[in-house]
Amino acid sequence: MRFVLAIVAFVVAAVMIVAGIAQRTVFAPPTHIEAGTSVSGDTRYVVVDGSVLNAHPGQQTLTVTGAPDGAKQVVAYGRTADVKAWLGDQKYVEVGYRTATGKLTTKSVTPKSGTKDEGAADEGAAVGSTATPSPAATPSASESAGAASGSTSGDAAKTAGPNPAGSDLWLEEFDGEAAQVTRMNIPDDVSVIVASDGTKAAPSRVTVTWPVDSSTPWAFPLIIGGIVLLLIGIALYLWGLYAHRRSRGPRRKSGPKMPKLPKAPKYKPTAMIETTPRGRRSTRRARVIIPAALAGVLALTGCTAGTGAATTPTKTATPLATEAPDAKDQLPPAVTVPQLERIVKRVSESAAQADAKASPDLAKERFTGPALQLREANYAIRAKKSDEPALPAIPASPIVLSLPQATDAWPRTVAAVIETPKDAKGTAQAPIAITMVQETPRDNYQVEYAVSLEPKAKVPNLAPASIGSAVVPPDSKLLALPPQKVAAAYGDILMNGDKSQYANLFSAEGDTLRTQVGADWKAKQKAAVPATASLEFTSQPGAGTDVAMATNDSGAIVWTDLQESQVLKVVEAGAEVxxxxxxxxxxxxxxxxxxxxxTFGYQLAFYVPPAGSDAKITLLGFSQGMIAAKQL
Known part of the structure; x- marks a missing residue:
């Protein structure tokens, strides 16, 4: 019997080990799913929709090949609406996915027409395709799209398209060799754009790969179990062999058996004869015993029932569903935090180059409005006055506050507060607050305001960066003062001090600009002017755009521009100033x-409380400098 069990163990062990190894080799599942398509002709841009990349679960790997110049190929992704807004009227090939065949499809799109898509795609390749295949043969989706793009190559070659490289619109960007293989995990509302520099065709081959769960959870247990069973079979075989050898050895005859001892008699007690009691007494005893027994049973039953009732589960009340705002109704933030970090880094690098070379042309790449005006004047002054200090640099990081506008249109506004490193002496510097504006989808963000925060500035509660803030209209009456009137009101305070009609609206605490150039300082300057000259001050709002972004308390942070003119005039003939x-x-x-x-320019940042609030308008930060000068 032991040999039979050993043979069975050997057979089962062999089957288990072979099955386990087969799961890891012959029957191993695929590690990934791959779908690709080719784009021929002079197609400048290829767009892969987020729904295509999410056709299968898991992280997506996008591989592009066939670019005319690998160093200039670009793979970037952004919100689908932003990608299409950036493309504008540019023709592009849209990559789709056919679920039935598991293959990628292509379709040529011409946004300018707005009604029909040029080119052809196989039937069912994408919704809205109006092309039909050739009567002679049904071409594949990629071939038909390539033919379509090739038909327009002559027109496309005449004008160069925009270059997607370096755009602030993308959530992430890969250039050159890094664009050949990219791994991403993007949602359905994000699309990928594949291109070169806008003058050459995009990479001709696009492949998407998804990972597949290739784990074999039973392979290891089968192999281990087979080995264990094999060892058991070996043990049974050896045991059976040992027993078989012992059974074939010599046997010795035993002597006569010993006589058995007589058995001792067993004692059996005589059964007591029970007599049934008779008479009235016996009946009474029975009547007493029965109720007592019933009472005990009922007592035990009662305990059991009570225990069962206590352990019976009770139903938990279902919480009422609260109505939350539909995500579709919420506007997305203009930028994400990683996107803003990348933008600020680019702005910092561009500003450093412009400041080092004192180049207004370089400054125009990333500055506009009052911020550009102040830098241009500083460059002009430094060219003639070597000891003139440069304006504060724009730090690259860290960003301690992010406030993007919640919008899907243009222009877009983003504010950020960046911590400034200590100076050479180890003295802490005030953080820099910047306000950037993107005018169109193809424009990069430009700094319109750059101010140093006041030491005692307290920024009010703001919306999280993942939600964004609303831009308040310049003439809003929901604030203590409309944003478009803040500059003029503050200018009046700098002129008249506490006698200003707006003095009770603004807080003087922590306002260092009022101390530096306020009414008291102006009075001292006038007193120092000789009798041969006169000094007058005037102020007016600057040409910069008033920017106001809502806070959580229904107030707003307002960025505005103020200009002050200082006129030093000769009042006596022959005198000079x-x-x-x-x-x-x-x-x-x-x-x-x-x-x-x-003329002096002041870039100002205020907190303006809501209308009806007891709080006062507070100066959060400012930057100043001479922006113009002329002879009378």
């Missing part, structure tokens, strides 16, 4: 017999 080193650098004259007019 000194222009000062800074004004002389802009006017080219150290003195004047008529007068000098100097």
């Amino acid at each position: 000194s222009a000062g080193a800074t004004a002389a650098a802009l006017t080219g004259a150290a003195s004047s017999k008529t007068g000098i007019e100097s």
